Amino acid sequence: MDEHGIKYYRPQTREELEALMESHEGYYLFLTGGDYNVKGYQEGDVLIDLQNLQMDQLVDNGDLLEIGGLSSLDTLFKDEILWADFREALSIEGGWNVRNGLSVDNFLRIATGRSPLLTCLRALDINLLVQPDIGLLALDEYLNEEYNWREFFIEKISFNKPQAVAYEQVARSPKDLPIVCVAAVRDMDGTIVVTVGGHEALLGGLVFEPESDIETSSIRDLFEETDDEWASAAYRQGAAEALLKRCLAKLEWN
Numbered sequence: 200m201d202e203h204g205i206k207y208y209r210p211q212t213r214e215e216l217e218a219l220m221e222s223h224e225g226y227y228l229f230l231t232g233g234d235y236n237v238k239g240y241q242e243g244d245v246l247i248d249l250q251n252l253q254m255d256q257l258v259d260n261g262d263l264l265e266i267g268g269l270s271s272l273d274t275l276f277k278d279e280i281l282w283a284d285f286r287e288a289l290s291i292e293g294g295w296n297v298r299n300g301l302s303v304d305n306f307l308r309i310a311t312g313r314s315p316l317l318t319c320l321r322a323l324d325i326n327l328l329v330q331p332d333i334g335l336l337a338l339d340e341y342l343n344e345e346y347n348w349r350e351f352f353i354e355k356i357s358f359n360k361p362q363a364v365a366y367e368q369v370a371r372s373p374k375d376l377p378i379v380c381v382a383a384v385r386d387m388d389g390t391i392v393v394t395v396g397g398h399e400a401l402l403g404g405l406v407f408e409p410e411s412d413i414e415t416s417s418i419r420d421l422f423e424e425t426d427d428e429w430a431s432a433a434y435r436q437g438a439a440e441a442l443l444k445r446c447l448a449k450l451e452w453n
Contacts, residue, residue, distance in 0.1 A: 209248040219247055220331060228349035232269045232302030254354055255302075262387070264360055268327075268353030272306060272316070273298035284366040284449070288315035288382070291374055304353040307341070311399050313376050318396035319366055320356075321404065322384040328354040342401060361386050365449035367442040368397070378430045379438040381418070383446035391450065393418065395439055398425045418443045 210216040220227065227245040232255075254269040266275065275289055292298065292306075292315065307327075310317040325338040329346050330353075336346065338356075361384045368380035379397040386392065389409030395402050395418065402421050407413050419436040426432045 206245045207248065208246070209251055211251050213252065216247065216249070216252065225350075229352040231304040231352050232271065232300075249352060262359055263357060265355050265357045266303060267355050268304040269302045271299055272301050272303065275303075282364040284382075285319050285364050288319045288366045288368075288380075291315045291368075291370075291376065303356060307338075307353065312396050312401045313399055314396060315366065315368060315377060315380055318380050318394050319364065319382040321401075322364070322382040322392045322394040323358045323361065324384075324386075324392065325356050325358045327356050330354050339401070359387065362389075363450050365446035367445045369438045369442065379422075379435045379442060381439055381442040381446050383443065383450055385450045391447070393443065393446070395421050397429075397435065398422075398427065400425075413447065415440050415443050415447070 208219050210219055223245050227247050230246055230248040230250070232250060249269060252269075254267040255271070255274070256265075256267045257270060257274060258265040272289060272292060275286075289298070293301075306316070312318075321338055326335045327338060327341050328334070329336055329341065329351055331351070333346060333351060336344070341353075363385045365383045366380065368377035370377045377397040380395065382394050382396075384392045391405075391407040391413070393405040393407070395404065402425070404421070405417060418439045422432055422435040422439055424432060425435050430438075
């Protein structure tokens with residue numbers, strides 16, 4: 200296909216993909232699901248569509264969960280392997296049309312700190328296999344570096360399954376994006392990992408070791424200097440502490 204001077208390829212095998220990459224010597228952009236719009240590209244661009252390369256699988260390997268980078272968000276929403284609070288956070292990202300059309304790869308390109316799903320994912324200690332030739336990256340490393348350009352794609356994400364996932368938020372309406380949100384994950388060794396969202400910037404997180412005392416007020420420090428048109432920092436600090444207490448109750452933290 201050569202439309203408006205744009206070259207479009209859809210390889211059927213990894214060998215074909217590698218041959219295309221070699222023949223175009225690095226001058227190509229990857230399409231990873233639900234994002235092909237010819238008006239968004241320039242004459243001379245080389246587009247490589249990855250949708251036929253079986254990168255849309257969800258594989259349960261016991262303790263390890265692997266999710267293909269081209270899996271749609273709706274696939275995750277329907278899968279019973281995932282936790283109720285995780286799926287609730289995912290439902291807030293948008294209606295079925297959004298979840299059905301948006302791949303995990305494309306979601307991670309555009310997600311901000313206000314995203315409920317991203318807040319949950321950041322608590323899960325995720326690794327991303329980024330191609331070509333980047334290798335494994337932690338999620339926050341991927342988000343803070345320049346690997347989400349079209350010259351790269353996420354082949355899969357993987358993480359060790361935790362004991363439990365809890366998510367709580369405050370928003371203008373139940374299905375609106377949060378003003379404040381908190382995700383808490385209890386790992387298999389009992390460690391509690393907490394991440395927060397509701398602000399455009401990516402905020403920090405907390406880690407509580409097994410059997411340690413949790414000072415819920417420590418979450419307030421994560422929301423310093425977060426005043427914006429949605430809420431004041433003081434409001435977010437108070438709400439975040441209340442949400443953390445709810446999450447810990449769900450995780451049956453004693």
